[in-house]
């Protein structure tokens with residue numbers, strides 16, 4: 001038998017059909033079924049293995065990352081399997097369940113104040129950069145600035161979606177945070193068929209949507225909160241941005257669980273809202289795919305799924 005380790009089961013997630021009552025075929029890629037519970041397993045594994053290949057990460061080393069939770073969970077899980085120490089910087093805007101999950105995989109968590117900008121000197125990102133400089137034999141994944149993040153999706157998410165739809169996909173939707181998912185998947189899909197529409201979903205109060213004047217918002221795992229180099233390098237693969245408010249994105253969560261049996265997190269609620277609205281104007285020949293990045297299990301205490 002050809003048995004595999006847990007991290008070899010990252011990717012190859014199911015693509016399920018939803019009945020939205022709108023004309024097109026609507027499909028959701030259930031990324032919360034990855035071993036670490038989110039789409040971030042893909043980018044973390046790819047960046048860690050690239051760092052191993054290029055010698056940036058050596059045996060006995062320390063993985064450092066700034067994360068709203070999911071990338072940290074993925075790094076902690078992969079670090080546990082591969083025998084690295086892991087340090088994750090985060091802030092208290094993010095769900096306690098995610099932070100406790102990182103600790104449960106044996107990683108160290110460093111709490112930082114919530115800041116409006118990722119590059120604020122007090123932000124969780126800046127703290128991770130500082131730690132990387134002071135800890136010998138350490139490697140920072142640096143998901144916001146590491147272009148390898150998008151390559152993970154070019155290598156796996158894009159090809160999977162293309163093949164699971166037999167090349168018939170017409171529209172692709174994903175939330176944008178670091179913009180790794182939308183950029184890498186969008187690039188792959190456009191290279192197969194340039195008429196596939198790639199639509200990034202952003203928070204209405206994000207840095208990008210407000211032209212650099214962000215306001216607080218509650219959704220996690222979505223929102224371009226800084227001048228993203230990944231986006232800058234890949235903007236040609238994105239046709240448009242669809243912006244979603246907290247009320248719209250979080251408001252979808254209960255319906256998705258109660259009516260569709262899909263317990264999804266806030267960024268997936270935002271994407272579901274965008275697809276529902278957008279697909280009203282599409283035709284029955286269209287095939288729409290969206291990614292559901294994580295599960296609602298990490299947000300149960302926030303009351304999004306009840307009245």
Ligand SMILES: Cc1ncc(COP(=O)(O)O)c(C=O)c1O
Nearest residue numbers: 176177178179180181221293294
């Ligand atoms: C659940 C979830 N979905 C989507 C995203 C955004 O994906 P990306 O950072 O690739 O733009 C994130 C980012 O943290 C996430 O945690």
